[in-house]
Amino acid sequence: MDRIAASALKRLVRDNLALQLQESSDSSRVEAAIRSIVSETIRSWGMVVSIEDENLMCQCIVDDFLRYGPLQVLLDDPSITEIMVNGGGIDFEGASLSFRDPKVFVERAGRIEECAYVRFDDAEHVRRIINKIAEQAGVRCDESHAMGCAMLPGGRARATFIIPPLAPDGPALNLRLFSEHIMSMDDLIEKGALSTVMAKFLGAAVRARCPIVISGGTGSGKTTLLGALSGFIPAHERVITIEDTPELRLRAHHVERMQTREANAEGQGAVGMRELVALSLRRRPDRIIVGECRGAEAYEMLQAMQTDHPGSMTTIHANDPSNALSRLRTMVNYAHSDLGRDVVQQQIAESLQGGLVVHVDRMADGSRRVTSITAIDPMPEGSAVIPRAELFRFDVGGTDAFGRVSGSWRPCGVQPQTIKQKMIREGVQYDPTWFFST
Known part of the structure; x- marks a missing residue:
């Protein structure tokens, strides 16, 4: 069956199915109904189609209606x-402007490759899949809300989408898939993400x-590392997570999750990250x-770290540990632009002293590795630079x-004295050989 005939058949099935079922949720x-309509249409059109091709067409239409096409x-x-589904661009050759067919790419083992065997009928086909994802997540997708983020049911993937007029080449969709297996530190060691000594120290x-603070670029493995580190949190401690989309998959025992919310159609009801951080402080988190x-x-997060919630964690987009600290300073200024540079520096230093900036990178071959672990030391009085080693x-x-x-x-041959004191005070084993041998 050629592509034009297949597209026409799919459109006909969609129209007939909408009339017959009226949005029925009974998948069987x-x-x-789809199989019946396809068989009847093929016979009425006098088409010669093999059983295999007919079954394949039925499966494609079933996936369009019940799954994700x-x-x-x-x-x-x-x-x-x-x-990654990219808009195909504008087609200027026809009588009227239209979009070319979208292109599909996938990431395997950290490398991106084009997926030519997966094709959409047209840009409108992509738009229907985006609409389905947005409706399932309860988020808006229209010209006034032309971009958004949503989770697929069950948390199996995070979707980000953008449509015209913000996407001049046509609707585009990204899906970040999550493994059902929550990575442990042993898994990361086996994959070569860090050494055994580093894992012992981080635990x-x-x-x-x-x-x-875990820093790194997009897709570098920040969230995965954070999930693995959560396995070291004692079972009696209460953890509250705050996210825009619920991506974190923690190995901790006592977890309460919070999620931000966008404004409704009237522009009301939005709940941001900052409000949830403030609320979480009143919900007895450890x-x-x-x-x-x-x-x-970031300001409320640093306040939490500084007061009675030590051991709190977060991720941040940054190129290296130094860039992570400078980005924190910028974000604190979003909350309090009246604070001077020295005051902000002191705030960050006091919140993170005795803490770590763990940087992860995605290598050229697609592998993810922890490339730096940096300790933050107390800031001497009168200093303008956050001490780190x-x-x-x-x-x-x-x-x-x-x-x-x-x-x-x-190892760089430096012992973190403030962290050493914390470990001794908390009854956690400290081994000085960590910093002199791998």
Whole structure:
């Protein structure tokens, strides 16, 4: 069956199905109706179609109605970590302007590749899938709300979408897929994300209630590392998580989750990250975990770390540990622009002293690694610079013939005295050899 005939058949089935079922939620009834309409249409058109092609067409239409259309086969593939549907651009050749067919890309093992065997009928087909995802999540998707973020049911993936007029090449969709398995620190060691010594030190730092900021770029593994670190939180401690979309998959025992909310159609009812951080302080948390600090909520997060919620954690987009601290300073200024640079620096230093900035990077071969662990020391009176000392570093050795990045971790020979005191005070084992051998 050629593509034009297949598209016409799918449109006809959609129209007939809408009339017959009137939005029925009974999946078995929908599937039976689709197969009946397809068979009847093929016979009435006098088409010669094999049983295999007819079954394939039925399955494609079933996926459109009940699942996520052409993307369903990708969502069912455990080797895929991200799906990217790009607008195909504007087609100027016809009598009127229209969009070219979208293109589909996937990420496997950290590498992006085009997925030519998965195709959408047209830009409107992508729009229907985006509308389905938005409706399931209860978020708006129209010209006045032309971009958004939503979770698929069950938390299996996070979707971000953008449509015209904000997307001049046509509707586009990204899906970040989450594994059903919550990664542990042992899993990360096995994958080569960090060394055993570094994992032991980080686990001890979490148990000793050291504040931790995980920095890195998009897709570098910040959230995965945060989830693995949560496995070291003692079972008796109460943890509150705050996110825009519920991505965190924690291994902690006692967890309460909070999620921000966008404004409704009347522009009311919005609840931001900053309000939830303030509310969480009154809900008896031992630790607060902010999925990602990227605005004024950084001020409340630092306040929580500084007061009676030590051991709180967050992630932040940054190029390196120094950039992470400067970005924190910028975000605090979002909340209090009247504060001077020295006051903000002092605030950050007091909140993070005895804590860590753990930086993760996505390598050229797609692998994710912890490339730096930096300790934050108390800020001397009169100083304008936040004292910090790098404890571990990943040295890149090069790339082999298969494109794999080689390298090794090495301790920097510096002991974090403030963290050492915290570990001793909390009864957590401290081993000075961590910082002199790998």
